[in-house]
Amino acid sequence: MTFRYLGDTSEVFNPSYSFRRFGQIADMDEDFAQQKCVEGLPIIPEETFDSIGFEDAELEKYPSAISHMEAPQAFKEKKKRALDALHQYREHLRGVINAH
Numbered sequence: 881m882t883f884r885y886l887g888d889t890s891e892v893f894n895p896s897y898s899f900r901r902f903g904q905i906a907d908m909d910e911d912f913a914q915q916k917c918v919e920g921l922p923i924i925p926e927e928t929f930d931s932i933g934f935e936d937a938e939l940e941k942y943p944s945a946i947s948h949m950e951a952p953q954a955f956k957e958k959k960k961r962a963l964d965a966l967h968q969y970r971e972h973l974r975g976v977i978n979a980h
Contacts, residue, residue, distance in 0.1 A: 881910040884929035886922040886962055888945045901943035902959075903934060917966075918973050924966050932961050 885904040891897070897906055906913075906923065917923050938958075942951045948959060 881913065882907050882926040883913050883923040884926050884962075886924065886959075886966055890921060892916055892921060901939075902945075902948070903929070903939035903943075914973050917970055918977060922963075922966055924962065924969050928965050928969065929962060932958050932965070934958055934962075 883906045885899045885906060886902060887899060888902070890899040892899075895912075897908065899906070905926065908916075908923075913921075913923060934955075938951075938955050942948055942955055948956065951959075
């Protein structure tokens, strides 16, 4: 399944993934990705990310948390929606895990 990364930099092992930019694409096993998300990796499904409306040029221009400080308000609002979606996704996953 394809996910989008919402952080600055992270490493995940077994299997290994290296995240270096906001919006980075990662093809990951769904169960593995969901577990890592619950453990703190800031990822959301790509379709959720795409629905927020980020443009490729924005993601290229504002790849890091430092660059986000200089980003226009429209980008910051999209980032807030993405982080809200991350919170909702994690809460959903925690509910699914706790139900088992």
